Amino acid sequence: MKKDNGKKKTIPEKEMKDIEEEIVVEQESEIEQMQKKVLENLDGWQRCQADFENYKKRSAEAQKDLIKYATQNIILEILPVIDNFHASTDHIPTEQKDNSWVTGIMYIQKQLENIVTENGVEEIEVKEGDSFDPIFHEAIENHECSDCKIEHKYKNKIKKVLTKGYKIGDRVIRAARVIVE
Numbered sequence: 001m002k003k004d005n006g007k008k009k010t011i012p013e014k015e016m017k018d019i020e021e022e023i024v025v026e027q028e029s030e031i032e033q034m035q036k037k038v039l040e041n042l043d044g045w046q047r048c049q050a051d052f053e054n055y056k057k058r059s060a061e062a063q064k065d066l067i068k069y070a071t072q073n074i075i076l077e078i079l080p081v082i083d084n085f086h087a088s089t090d091h092i093p094t095e096q097k098d099n100s101w102v103t104g105i106m107y108i109q110k111q112l113e114n115i116v117t118e119n120g121v122e123e124i125e126v127k128e129g130d131s132f133d134p135i136f137h138e139a140i141e142n143h144e145c146s147d148c149k150i151e152h153k154y155k156n157k158i159k160k161v162l163t164k165g166y167k168i169g170d171r172v173i174r175a176a177r178v179i180v181e
Helices: 013-070 072-089 100-118
Strands: 121-124 137-142 158-163 165-168 171-174 176-180
Touching (some): 072 100, 072 165, 072 171, 100 121
Parallel strands (some): 137 176
Antiparallel strands (some): 121 165, 158 176
16 A cells, blocks of 8 residues: 555646636526526516506406496386386476475475486486487487478487486497487
């Protein structure tokens, strides 16, 4: 068996520098890969954050629409009652207009109209002589104009409003029913 004379084997200086350079090159490569991965993760996180913000905005908007239009079905059930009130109060004899029961009926009619208005419902303004617009009007009848002759002065004009139309915001919930000439 050979004895070690106390001398350690040393790696030549040149080899040591080569090994150090290899290690440094490997570490720099790993650092570059990690930096790329960090940038990819940051980019993904930022996209996810932006998507989440967009989702929150869409959800808030959908919630507003839901609240705004949730009452639509109930309103559509109340509108015929209001129509019936209008039909009955329009035919009250003049001598009974000041009667207390008529005043009570008119008060109930006004309460229903206020409930509808407080829920964002607006009446579609329509009067005789307006042009027919299929977005806001529903033609129940179409009368030929006997007085118009060749001019067609009243073509597609509203002759009579049968029932009022209503909308919530820009959305028509019930078109006005009209007779067109």
